[in-house]
Amino acid sequence: MKGLVLCGGRGTRLRPVTYTIAKHLLPVANKPILFYVLEQIREAGITDIGIVVSPETGDEIKEAVGDGSRWDSHITYINQTEPLGLAHAVKTAQGFLGDARFLLFLGDNLIEGGVSQFVKRFKTDSPEALVLLKEVADPRAFGVAELDPSGRVLRLAEKPKEPKSNLALVGAYLFTPEIHRAIDGIKPSGRGELEITDAIQKLLEMGRQVRSYILEGWWLDTGSKDDLLAANRVVLDSLLERDIRGSLDSSSQAVGRVAIGPGTEVAASTIRGPTSVAGNCRIKNSVVGPFTSIGGGAVIEDCSVENSIILENCRLRGVKGLVNSLIGRGAEVVKGEDDAAVSLFVGDDARVEL
Numbered sequence: 001m002k003g004l005v006l007c008g009g010r011g012t013r014l015r016p017v018t019y020t021i022a023k024h025l026l027p028v029a030n031k032p033i034l035f036y037v038l039e040q041i042r043e044a045g046i047t048d049i050g051i052v053v054s055p056e057t058g059d060e061i062k063e064a065v066g067d068g069s070r071w072d073s074h075i076t077y078i079n080q081t082e083p084l085g086l087a088h089a090v091k092t093a094q095g096f097l098g099d100a101r102f103l104l105f106l107g108d109n110l111i112e113g114g115v116s117q118f119v120k121r122f123k124t125d126s127p128e129a130l131v132l133l134k135e136v137a138d139p140r141a142f143g144v145a146e147l148d149p150s151g152r153v154l155r156l157a158e159k160p161k162e163p164k165s166n167l168a169l170v171g172a173y174l175f176t177p178e179i180h181r182a183i184d185g186i187k188p189s190g191r192g193e194l195e196i197t198d199a200i201q202k203l204l205e206m207g208r209q210v211r212s213y214i215l216e217g218w219w220l221d222t223g224s225k226d227d228l229l230a231a232n233r234v235v236l237d238s239l240l241e242r243d244i245r246g247s248l249d250s251s252s253q254a255v256g257r258v259a260i261g262p263g264t265e266v267a268a269s270t271i272r273g274p275t276s277v278a279g280n281c282r283i284k285n286s287v288v289g290p291f292t293s294i295g296g297g298a299v300i301e302d303c304s305v306e307n308s309i310i311l312e313n314c315r316l317r318g319v320k321g322l323v324n325s326l327i328g329r330g331a332e333v334v335k336g337e338d339d340a341a342v343s344l345f346v347g348d349d350a351r352v353e354l
Contacts, residue, residue, distance in 0.1 A: 001119070002100045003041040003049040006089050007034065007061055007107040008080045013224040017311075017328045022057035024107040025064055026228060027309065029235045030259075030276045030293050032064060033222055034107050036235075038071050040114035046103060047073040050096040052080050052089045085193030087183045090175075099177045104196075106171030110231055112217030112238070115172055121213055122174040128208035129153075129179065129200055132170040134215045142168035143197040145212060153210040158189070158197045167212070169197065170219045178208055225326050232309055233291040236274035246277070258289070261296065278312075295329070 007024045017026065024034040041049055049068060053061050058079060068075035078093045090097070090104065103119060111132075122130045131153060133145055139160075146154045146164040157164070173196065182202040189195045203210055218238075220231040242257045246264030254260065254271045261279030268285045271277065275289030278296035287304040288294065294305075295312035302318045308325040316322065319335040327333065 001046055001123075002097055002102040003046040004090065004093055004097065004102050004104050005034070005037055005041070005049060005051045005107045006086060006104070007057070008052050008054040008083050008089060017326060021311075021329065022060050023222070024057075024061065026222070027293060027295065027311070028110065028222065028228070028231045029240060030278050030295065033110065033231075034061070034065065036110055037105055037107055038065070038068075038073070040111065040116075041103065041105060042071045042073055043114050044103070044116045044119040046119070047071075048076075048100075049073050050076045050078050050093050051107070052078045052093055054080060054083065083193075085189070086196035087186065087194035087199045090179065090196070090199075091183050091194065094180055097177075097180075101174070101176050104173040104175065106221075108222045109171030110218075110220040110222065110235065111170065111172060111215065112219070118172065118213050119174065125211055127211040128176050128203055129210040130174040131200065131210065131212055132172045132215055133167040133212050134170050134219045135166050136168045137166070139163040139166050139168050143195075144168060147212055151212045151214075153200070153204065153212055155204065156197045156201045158195055167214070170215055171221065173200075178203060178206070182206060182208075226324075228326060229307060229309065229324060232293055233307065236276060236291055236293070240274045240276060242273070246279070246281075256290070 025032045062077055065075060076096050078096055080089050080092045118132055131145060140163060141159060143156060143158050144160055144163045144165055145156055145167045148154055179199060182199045185202050186194060186198045200210055218234055220234060222228045222231045240257050240259055243259040244254055245262040246260040246266060248254060248266040251268045252266045256273030258271045258273040259276045261277060263280040264277055266283045269283045270287045272289035275292045277294045280296050281294055281298045284301045286300050286302060289306060291307040292305055294310045297313040298310055299315045303316045303322060304320050305322045307323055310327045311329040313330045314327050315332045317334045319333050
């Protein structure tokens with residue numbers, strides 16, 4: 001079995017940060033989203049992995065991920081020149097996939113507990129497709145599956161106005177090579193894309209078996225700033241363990257589940273967990289956390305920061321009440337006398353004076 005990770009797209013909902021960094025490499029709890037995906041694929045026993053990349057971000061993803069040896073895997077990169085849909089990405093990768101069964105995983109999705117049991121079910125039941133589903137409050141924004149009592153998929157609809165169920169398609173799918181024949185039988189949707197929901201529906205029309213697997217844990221799509229912050233909160237709260245490797249002076253404290261990387265110096269400050277601070281940072285006269293991730297080399301002085309993601313080499317000074325913020329790499333935020341809380345979305349290398 002092979003793995004196929006989709007890392008195309010332009011990440012428009014995360015601009016301006018994604019003008020300078022691939023959205024799949026944005027950090028959650030100080031680890032790139034894509035790394036969680038690759039870890040979960042490897043945990044499922046899949047080591048031959050293709051990554052579909054775009055011309056805009058392909059080189060950056062290749063540099064970050066490398067050849068896959070970090071995960072004891074082999075990575076093949078596949079270029080998708082235009083973001084023309086998930087089924088189009090599968091079609092683009094057909095040379096890599098060949099006649100193998102495969103796991104399709106969106107590179108900006110996080111799934112609690114991974115996909116090992118999902119893959120195991122596929123191997124046991126042997127359908128032509130197995131779709132991962134999650135109950136959601138408002139399914140109108142998703143692909144929606146309608147099931148029979150045995151869990152067999154009867155039909156799919158993409159963002160229906162009147163959903164037949166509350167079961168949304170999560171960003172992971174399992175297929176046999178039959179999916180390639182189904183993709184060859186569909187046409188672009190109204191938005192000009194080859195939709196994976198249309199391809200799965202075509203499988204059903206071809207008389208092939210499509211079954212479902214209901215996800216009980218959380219599913220996080222990190223496509224926007226608020227989604228990314230929500231994912232950071234959930235992962236910090238679920239996975240972070242206390243690990244203090246930096247130094248705190250006698251007037252500082254780390255409360256709860258706090259991770260502080262080597263070389264980081266904390267002076268006259270309080271770090272409240274769950275919070276992750278990477279290495280070689282300097283934090284002085286500040287209160288940081290909870291639910292905050294700070295990238296390596298950041299400097300934070302005379303600040304209070306909560307529920308935010310601060311990327312590498314940022315400099316924050318005098319910013320009281322920074323909440324719900326995403327600050328790009330190398331940005332500088334300096335605040336004057338007004339102490340009202342602020343929420344910022346700042347791209348790389350910007351300078352903001354408040």
